[in-house]
Amino acid sequence: MSAGEVRGRKLRADVQRNRAALLETAQRHFLQYGVGTSLEAVAKEAGVGPGTLYRHFPTREALLAAVLQTRSEELVARQADIDRLGDPVVALEQWLRAMEEYFSAFSGLPDPLMAAARAQEPDNPLTIPCHILITATDQYVRAAQRAGRVRASVRGNDLFLAACSVAWIKGTGTEEESLDRLRTLIASGYRQQDSPA
Amino acid sequence: MSAGEVRGRKLRADVQRNRAALLETAQRHFLQYGVGTSLEAVAKEAGVGPGTLYRHFPTREALLAAVLQTRSEELVARQADIDRLGDPVVALEQWLRAMEEYFSAFSGLPDPLMAAARAQEPDNPLTIPCHILITATDQYVRAAQRAGRVRASVRGNDLFLAACSVAWIKGTGTEEESLDRLRTLIASGYRQQDSPA
DNA sequence: ACCTGAACACCGTTCAAGT
DNA sequence: ACCTGAACACCGTTCAAGT
Numbered sequence: 463m464s465a466g467e468v469r470g471r472k473l474r475a476d477v478q479r480n481r482a483a484l485l486e487t488a489q490r491h492f493l494q495y496g497v498g499t500s501l502e503a504v505a506k507e508a509g510v511g512p513g514t515l516y517r518h519f520p521t522r523e524a525l526l527a528a529v530l531q532t533r534s535e536e537l538v539a540r541q542a543d544i545d546r547l548g549d550p551v552v553a554l555e556q557w558l559r560a561m562e563e564y565f566s567a568f569s570g571l572p573d574p575l576m577a578a579a580r581a582q583e584p585d586n587p588l589t590i591p592c593h594i595l596i597t598a599t600d601q602y603v604r605a606a607q608r609a610g611r612v613r614a615s616v617r618g619n620d621l622f623l624a625a626c627s628v629a630w631i632k633g634t635g636t637e638e639e640s641l642d643r644l645r646t647l648i649a650s651g652y653r654q655q656d657s658p659a
Numbered sequence: 660m661s662a663g664e665v666r667g668r669k670l671r672a673d674v675q676r677n678r679a680a681l682l683e684t685a686q687r688h689f690l691q692y693g694v695g696t697s698l699e700a701v702a703k704e705a706g707v708g709p710g711t712l713y714r715h716f717p718t719r720e721a722l723l724a725a726v727l728q729t730r731s732e733e734l735v736a737r738q739a740d741i742d743r744l745g746d747p748v749v750a751l752e753q754w755l756r757a758m759e760e761y762f763s764a765f766s767g768l769p770d771p772l773m774a775a776a777r778a779q780e781p782d783n784p785l786t787i788p789c790h791i792l793i794t795a796t797d798q799y800v801r802a803a804q805r806a807g808r809v810r811a812s813v814r815g816n817d818l819f820l821a822a823c824s825v826a827w828i829k830g831t832g833t834e835e836e837s838l839d840r841l842r843t844l845i846a847s848g849y850r851q852q853d854s855p856a
Numbered sequence: 857a858c859c860t861g862a863a864c865a866c867c868g869t870t871c872a873a874g875t
Numbered sequence: 876a877c878c879t880g881a882a883c884a885c886c887g888t889t890c891a892a893g894t
């Protein structure tokens with residue numbers, strides 16, 4: 463998708479400028495103040511009226527999803543690197559870390575993401591990336607299970623929830639050491655013990 | 660602590676009434692709308708001005724902690740029942756569930772609780788219950804470790820974080836089945852495998 | 857000593873009026 | 876077709892004035 467198009471429709475020059483300014487400003491504000499940042503302030507700093515922001519992005523989730531677009535694509539692209547790793551458990555671990563970083567892009571992001579993951583409402587634009595992530599997680603889980611390295615009872619959704627939890631804990635300001643301990647606990651939970659032959 | 664006293668000081672009758680009305684109304688609003696509910700609405704429905712609410716409870720956390728007081732005491736009291744169980748792993752499991760229910764008292768509660776658990780600021784009244792819970796969790800973990808039933812690497816804080824995470828996930832509207840799967844994953848993570856003798 | 861409620865500075869969201 | 880910004884209904888918090 464080129465910069466001047468939205469769903470294939472060419473846009474007037476001023477509309478493109480407004481959209482780009484809104485996205486750029488919103489990203490900066492999400493980074494600095496978290497997902498709950500004032501949309502009024504975003505509009506003002508982008509040099510547009512509040513109505514223009516709502517016209518482009520009817521909900522906060524729509525704006526969030528648009529700002530996350532680039533990161534979503536990067537995450538999907540990263541799968542190619544991960545798939546080249548050979549060891550399916552290492553691949554699963556790296557994938558979980560990659561998701562965690564994605565969830566940690568802005569403070570407070572895990573909440574709307576979880577809401578979207580649960581949602582039946584198909585109008586929430588965050589639902590799509592969530593479903594993609596759960597499906598991808600499931601594939602890594604199955605690959606590791608085929609190699610007998612992950613418990614048969616584990617499903618992709620379980621580890622999606624776990625990764626989202628770790629990102630949420632991280633967002634509350636917990637030190638990296640405690641996070642690592644939690645990650646280790648979770649890894650002990652899904653790994654298949656080597657049966658001593 | 661009797662109803663008409665705060666830290667041992669006797670209170671004027673109208674002050675008692677205001678305090679009680681605020682707590683009662685706040686609990687109802689926290690239950691119905693979550694921890695982010697409008698304090699202005701609470702004051703109005705309690706029949707007092709906003710200034711009176713702020714005089715009694717200078718921050719949202721102070722009001723939350725006061726409303727949680729009863730539940731905090733119940734949770735501590737429940738330890739006596741749990742301690743009578745015999746099996747240290749069953750005791751640990753029940754304790755984790757009891758904490759989880761406490762964290763789930765109001766929607767959005769895990770966030771201020773985690774913030775308080777991290778905080779160095781001793782003026783946050785939620786910090787005290789958090790530290791009590793972490794210490795208690797650590798005792799259950801150690802007892803189960805002495806019996807060789809929980810991995811030596813696990814600490815109380817790890818399972819405090821895990822229980823808080825599950826409560827957070829629960830608060831996002833995830834179905835009970837998914838929660839149970841997550842709890843099982845965590846339990847697999849902390850349980851010591853029976854070494855096949 | 858405590859309470860009241862007006863006042864201030866914010867916010868999300870809509871929509872008539874403009875270009 | 877798109878943008879503007881005033882307008883409305885909210886909110887947290889403070890503080891002078893009352894009792």
